[in-house]
Each structure stands twice: as structure tokens, then as C-alpha cells.
Amino acid sequence: MYIASNSRNATVSSMCVQHEEGIGWNLNLRRNLFEREHGQFNELTNLLQGVVFSDDFDSCRWKWGTNGQFTVSSFYDRFMEIDRSPGEAVTQFKTTLVWTKQMPSKLEELLIAWPKGKGGHLGGRLWGLLPYATIWVLWRSRNDLIFRNKLSSVERISNEIKATLWYWLGGWPGRRLYSFPDLVTCWFELVNGYLVRTVSTQELGYGVFTFVSVMALNFDTINLFDFVVKQGNGVKGLVDSGISKVPDLYIQPVDKRISEANSEHVVPLPLIDISGLDGPEHDQVEEALVNAAETFGFFHVVNHGLPIQFLEELKDAAHNFFNQPAEKKSVYLKGLSPSPFLDYGTSFVPDSKKSFEWKDYFFMLYNSDDDALKYWPDLCREVVLKYIKTSTKIATRILEILMKNIGVEVDDSMAETYMGIKVVNMNYYPTCPDPDLAIGLGRHSDFGVLTVLLQDDIGGLSIKVQEDGKEEEWIEIPPPIPGALLVNIGDTLQILSNGKYKSAEHRVRSSTQSRVSVPLFLFPGPKVKIGPLPQVVEKDGQAQYKECLFGDYKSQYFARGYSGKQALDFVKITSP
Numbered sequence: 001m002y003i004a005s006n007s008r009n010a011t012v013s014s015m016c017v018q019h020e021e022g023i024g025w026n027l028n029l030r031r032n033l034f035e036r037e038h039g040q041f042n043e044l045t046n047l048l049q050g051v052v053f054s055d056d057f058d059s060c061r062w063k064w065g066t067n068g069q070f071t072v073s074s075f076y077d078r079f080m081e082i083d084r085s086p087g088e089a090v091t092q093f094k095t096t097l098v099w100t101k102q103m104p105s106k107l108e109e110l111l112i113a114w115p116k117g118k119g120g121h122l123g124g125r126l127w128g129l130l131p132y133a134t135i136w137v138l139w140r141s142r143n144d145l146i147f148r149n150k151l152s153s154v155e156r157i158s159n160e161i162k163a164t165l166w167y168w169l170g171g172w173p174g175r176r177l178y179s180f181p182d183l184v185t186c187w188f189e190l191v192n193g194y195l196v197r198t199v200s201t202q203e204l205g206y207g208v209f210t211f212v213s214v215m216a217l218n219f220d221t222i223n224l225f226d227f228v229v230k231q232g233n234g235v236k237g238l239v240d241s242g243i244s245k246v247p248d249l250y251i252q253p254v255d256k257r258i259s260e261a262n263s264e265h266v267v268p269l270p271l272i273d274i275s276g277l278d279g280p281e282h283d284q285v286e287e288a289l290v291n292a293a294e295t296f297g298f299f300h301v302v303n304h305g306l307p308i309q310f311l312e313e314l315k316d317a318a319h320n321f322f323n324q325p326a327e328k329k330s331v332y333l334k335g336l337s338p339s340p341f342l343d344y345g346t347s348f349v350p351d352s353k354k355s356f357e358w359k360d361y362f363f364m365l366y367n368s369d370d371d372a373l374k375y376w377p378d379l380c381r382e383v384v385l386k387y388i389k390t391s392t393k394i395a396t397r398i399l400e401i402l403m404k405n406i407g408v409e410v411d412d413s414m415a416e417t418y419m420g421i422k423v424v425n426m427n428y429y430p431t432c433p434d435p436d437l438a439i440g441l442g443r444h445s446d447f448g449v450l451t452v453l454l455q456d457d458i459g460g461l462s463i464k465v466q467e468d469g470k471e472e473e474w475i476e477i478p479p480p481i482p483g484a485l486l487v488n489i490g491d492t493l494q495i496l497s498n499g500k501y502k503s504a505e506h507r508v509r510s511s512t513q514s515r516v517s518v519p520l521f522l523f524p525g526p527k528v529k530i531g532p533l534p535q536v537v538e539k540d541g542q543a544q545y546k547e548c549l550f551g552d553y554k555s556q557y558f559a560r561g562y563s564g565k566q567a568l569d570f571v572k573i574t575s576p
């Protein structure tokens with residue numbers, strides 16, 4: 001009838017004609033009806049006879065639902081009813097076009113059919129437990145709704161599932177390499193195996209040393225990751241390949257970027273002539289060292305015993321190392337390196353897929369002269385050995401002074417206990433096409449006792465300071481005067497001194513010029529107990545930090561990635 005109508009958009013009421021004896025209909029048909037349409041016409045007029053008008057607007061009713069309301073379930077019921085009735089047109093309807101059966105209909109089948117997670121890392125374990133955690137949380141949410149009238153949002157349910165999984169994995173030792181925020185923010189990467197933290201433990205002469213490595217990548221970045229990390233081209237190789245923009249992987253979230261514009265606050269650090277310790281100026285030099293260690297946690301030293309010429313050679317050695325072709329450097333990649341004490345790599349511990357740093361490094365742990373002679377690259381062996389020996393003496397002298405000031409006598413054996421492990425890193429920060437987007441090195445404090453750092457004149461290191469009564473702020477440290485070395489306090493010295501000496505957070509911005517730095521990190525072996533020294537605690541009245549093994553502290557530190565000074569919370573004593 002609709003086909004034959006002249007007013008297809010008319011409403012029922014507009015087709016109705018009021019007569020004295022009741023209502024009639026002007027259906028406004030545009031043609032005479034065919035024979036075969038008469039039956040339909042009669043059906044329509046029969047329907048119209050039952051029409052009762054009200055003042056309401058015209059509306060649609062779903063005749064298969066209660067109250068005329070459409071519901072998917074009533075539609076489905078009706079659909080299946082027609083589908084099952086022989087001879088109905090919809091029998092041929094391909095339900096699979098609309099519904100595909102992906103989920104087994106029984107819970108037991110679902111659990112059996114659940115695809116296996118890959119690997120024994122966190123992602124694989126999460127995946128394996130996921131259906132159980134989901135069922136458990138949904139069951140609880142359903143009970144909350146039924147018995148307590150408490151309705152949960154989908155987001156809340158999904159977070160509860162993650163929290164349940166985290167809790168259930170509490171007994172698995174590998175969990176300590178991750179944090180709960182990893183689970184919330186990198187869920188996709190974790191369950192797909194793109195974010196994996198691994199620990200390989202290697203027995204060294206003095207005990208167990210733990211390396212933590214993290215890989216974080218997504219599909220688009222696999223080629224880049226292979227080229228930079230696995231094939232050992234490093235960020236330098238990327239730059240040498242002629243890239244003109246910073247690849248996505250290296251683009252930092254806005255809150256982590258360090259632009260040159262906000263690095264305008266440049267404050268010179270105390271410059272201390274430490275040769276004065278051996279002369280009449282001793283007391284002033286001592287005071288300057290103590291002051292700097294208490295406030296900035298960073299200071300420059302001059303007249304330390306390493307001539308300018310030597311420092312230039314060391315910087316050249318660093319440039320020469322990184323200027324070698326990738327094949328030469330990649331023999332020192334983790335897993336390939338001839339010695340567990342040498343490791344060439346790039347970036348550090350990315351805490352999410354966005355935190356790759358614009359930096360390559362070469363790590364050398366001093367074990368013995370023999371070992372160095374055997375394994376270290378010719379082009380830097382001599383200078384690095386000399387740097388380690390002289391800088392260790394400088395650091396030992398500084399430690400003696402700082403400790404004396406808090407009532408602790410440092411003898412050779414104590415210095416060896418706390419600074420017995422000596423690691424030199426040669427850091428290479430390649431030129432960056434857009435330094436505002438990438439970072440050279442994320443915010444961190446050094447975990448050891450003292451760090452001696454040789455920098456070149458490019459600049460870019462900033463430290464976080466808090467002046468009395470003011471907010472914390474980042475200040476950029478101008479490049480050192482020629483011949484100066486930077487010394488900074490590490491977390492362990494902050495702990496030993498019961499918080500008197502501060503390990504300052506620092507970070508490095510990337511630059512349009514390549515830059516090198518050569519830190520020497522001095523720290524205890526993993527079995528050494530660290531905690532506030534008794535002399536200091538006695539003076540202060542109470543300890544600020546708990547005692548722990550240095551190895552445990554270091555694991556905590558690495559498990560957190562570059563996260564400012566959060567590792568100290570692990571040992572901080574919080575008042576009840």
C-alpha cells in the first residue's frame with residue numbers, strides 16, 4: 001500500500017477524515033489497485049478500524065516487546081522464532097554474518113581454550129591468570145551490585161582485575177623488577193611481550209652482581225630497535241645514517257622534555273681547589289666541601305692531580321671509541337662481550353616505550369689491571385686506568401673530609417669497603433636533530449657513594465636544587481672551566497651520613513652538538529651493609545634510613561628505572 005500511496009510521509013491522523021457517524025480514511029492513493037493488492041487493502045482498512053486517537057504525538061511501538069519498547073533480546077527472540085518457523089524467508093539468513101562464535105559458551109571450555117601466554121616473564125604470567133582474575137572480579141562486582149547496590153564502572157573493574165593479578169603474583173620473585181604502574185600504563189606492551197625486564201646474575205670475584213635490562217618496543221619500532229640496539233649501531237649510528245627528525249621512540253612525554261629555553265637558569269657550582277687541603281687553607285677548603293655536599297650535592301674541583309692535557313686525552317679516547325664503526329663497538333654488546341665487566345650499549349633503563357635516551361655508552365668495571373690489559377680496548381685502556389686510579393684517590397680524600405666532619409674516621413679499609421667497586425662509563429650524546437623532543441639522560445641520582453665526572457664544554461647537565469624556603473627547581477650547570485672535574489654525592493653517601501649529605505637529582509638535555517662525559521662511579525660490593533653510620537645516628541638521635549645490603553638497594557634502584565630519587569624511599573624510615 002505504501003508503494004501506491006501519494007503521501008508517503010503522512011501521519012495516520014492526517015489521513016483521517018471526521019464524519020458525523022465516525023471517522024473515515026482518505027488514503028490518497030495515486031492509482032487504482034491491482035487485483036493482487038486488494039487483499040492487502042482490506043487488511044489495512046481492518047487495522048485502521050481499530051485506531052483510537054489520543055492527544056499524544058504519533059509514536060512507534062515495538063510490538064514484540066513489553067510496553068511497546070524495543071529491546072535487543074525481544075528482537076533476538078522474535079528473530080530466532082521466525083528463523084525456526086518452516087517456510088519463513090529468514091530461514092536462509094546467515095546468522096554468522098552478524099554473530100561469530102569466538103567465545104566458548106561454557107566457562108570451563110573457555111578456561112581450557114584460553115591461549116597460552118608467551119614466556120615466563122610478567123606478561124606471560126599475567127595472560128595465564130587473566131581469565132581467573134576476570135571471573136573473580138566480575139563475581140565480586142556482581143555481588144556488590146546485588147547485595148550492596150554498588151555499581152562498578154568498566155574502568156574500575158578493569159583496574160581491579162589488574163590489581164588482583166598484581167596481588168596474586170606477589171609470591172613470584174620476578175615481580176620485583178616491575179611496578180604496579182607498569183601494569184596499568186603498559187598493559188598492552190606487557191601482555192604482548194614487548195616490555196620485558198630481565199635479570200642476569202653473574203658471579204664476580206666479590207660476590208653477586210646484578211644487571212637489569214629492559215626492552216620496550218612496539219611493532220613500528222622493531223626495525224629501529226634492531227638497528228640501534230641489537231646490531232649495535234647505537235643512537236650515533238642513527239644520526240650517521242642521516243636522519244633529519246627524532247624517531248617517535250625517542251620523543252619524550254611533554255613533562256620529561258628539557259628545552260634549552262627552560263635551561264636559562266644557569267648557576268655556577270662551587271669551585272674548590274682541593275690542593276688546599278694540604279696547606280694552610282685546609283679549614284676553608286674543608287668547609288667549602290662540606291657546604292657543597294650539604295646543599296648542592298655537586299661541586300667542581302681543580303688542582304686534583306690530573307693535568308688538563310690528560311683530561312683532553314680521555315675525552316678524545318671517548319670520541320675515538322664511539323667514532324669506530326658499529327662492528328668494532330658491537331663486540332662489547334651484552335651477551336657478546338668478551339668480559340662481563342665490559343658492556344657497550346645505548347640508552348639506559350627505559351621505564352616505558354617513550355623513554356629511550358639520546359645516548360650511547362661504554363661501561364667498564366675495574367676488576368684488575370690484568371683483566372683490563374686482556375680485555376679493554378687499546379684506544380682507551382691506558383687513560384681510563386689512570387683516570388680510575390687518580391680519581392679514586394681524589395674521591396677517597398673527599399670522603400675522608402666529609403666523614404671527618406660527621407665524626408667518622410675513614411681508613412683505607414673503610415674506603416675500600418664503601419668505594420671498592422669502580423665503574424667508568426664513557427657516555428656519548430650524539431647530535432640531535434631536535435633537542436627539545438629527546439633527552440640525553442633522564443632524571444636520576446647516582447646510587448653509589450661518590451661520582452667523579454669529566455665533562456666537555458658543550459654543557460647540558462642540570463641538577464635539582466632546593467634553596468631554603470623556596471620550591472625545588474632545576475638549574476643548569478655551566479660547562480666546567482678547563483681542567484676541572486665534577487664531583488657528586490650518591491645515594492649511598494646520603495644514607496651513610498643519615499641524610500646530611502645530599503645526592504642531587506640530575507639529568508642531561510640533548511644538544512645539536514655531540515657531547516661526551518666520563519663518570520667514575522664508586523660504590524660498595526653487593527654484600528656490604530649500608531645504613532646510617534652509628535656515630536652520626538648517635539649525634540642525630542635517630543636514624544633516617546634502614547640498614548640494607550647494597551646489592552638490594554641497587555636492585556631497587558634499577559627496578560625503578562630513571563625515576564628521580566624514588567629508590568631512597570625503599571630504605572627511608574617513615575615516622576609512624
Ligand SMILES: O=C(O)CCC(=O)C(=O)O
Pocket residue numbers: 425427441446453455461506508516517519
Ligand atoms: O653526562 C653527564 O654530564 C652526566 C652523566 C651522569 O649523570 C651519569 O652517567 O650518571
Ligand SMILES: [Fe+2]
Pocket residue numbers: 444445446506
Ligand atoms: Fe649521574
